[in-house]
Amino acid sequence: MAEAKQPYLNGAFYGPSIPSVSHHPSRGRGCGCGCCLLSFLLKIVIFVVFLVCLAFFLFWLVFRPKVVKFHVTDAALRRFDLNTATNMLDYDLPMNLTIRNPNKHIGIYYDRLEASAFYEDQRLVTIPLPNFYQGHKNTTTLNLHFKGQKMVGLQASDLEKYNSQNSSGAFNIDVKLYLRIRFKLRDLKTHKFKPKIKCDLKVPLQTSGSFETERCDIDW
Structure with missing residues (x-):
């Protein structure tokens, strides 16, 4: 008896189904x-x-903007007397401060100016200064006058410095300026800046010698 022939396969696969591959939106x-x-x-x-x-x-x-320059050109202590019994300091300090704007095209609005005098890191007094506009390539001179009485808490080392400076005829005084300024370029005005100016000075007693011009530092 002849064997039965296998039916013809057309190439289709009749095994278990192949799982489909899903594509995650973030892949590829x-x-x-x-x-x-x-x-x-x-x-x-x-x-x-x-x-x-x-x-x-x-x-x-x-x-080509240039940095504004601050100088103390003249200063003298008319009086700088310390009462060691009461720690009261009696002072009288006039000085001249020049502000130089070296720029050809930039003007400066000084909307706020205050000046403070310090001795041995102790504030003596703060005085207001008039606001003003400074034009191109201009030098403005401000007259400052610190005068009054202040109770100071000086330590023993500070008293030694005071006596030493009093004997030499000159005292170490710090002057700080607090500004609020704007720059003007033609019709354009900038927003406000608040730089701080610090002047480390050696100020002679009025009867002891002359003052040498000192340049101040700018902290933006």
Whole structure:
């Protein structure tokens, strides 16, 4: 008896089904819309920073802004007497301060000025100064006058310094200026800046010698 022939297979697979592969939305397509938006914003920030830096560079290249200079040109202690029994310091200190604006195209509005005198890190007095506008390549002289009485808490080492300075005829006085200013370039005015000016001075007694001009430091 002849064997029965196997039926012809057309190539189809009749085994167990092959599981389908699911594609997660975040796979194969980068990091999604969130990362694309973050990358776009980062490019905008970098571009804006570049434009700001370029603008500052062009501003400096065209106008070449120079630093304003502060000098104490004259100062003398008419009186600087310490009563050691009461720790009361009696002082009288007039001085001249010059402000030089060396810029050709930039003016300066001094909207607020205050000056304070210190001895051994102790504030003696704070005085207000008139506000004003300073034009191009201009030197302005301010007359400061610190006068009054102040109770000071000097330690033994500070008393030794006072006696030593009194014998030498000159005292170490610090003067600080607190400013609120704006710069003007043609019709453009900047926002307000608040620099601090510090002048470390060696001020002679009026009867002991002459004062040498001192340059002050600027802290922006």
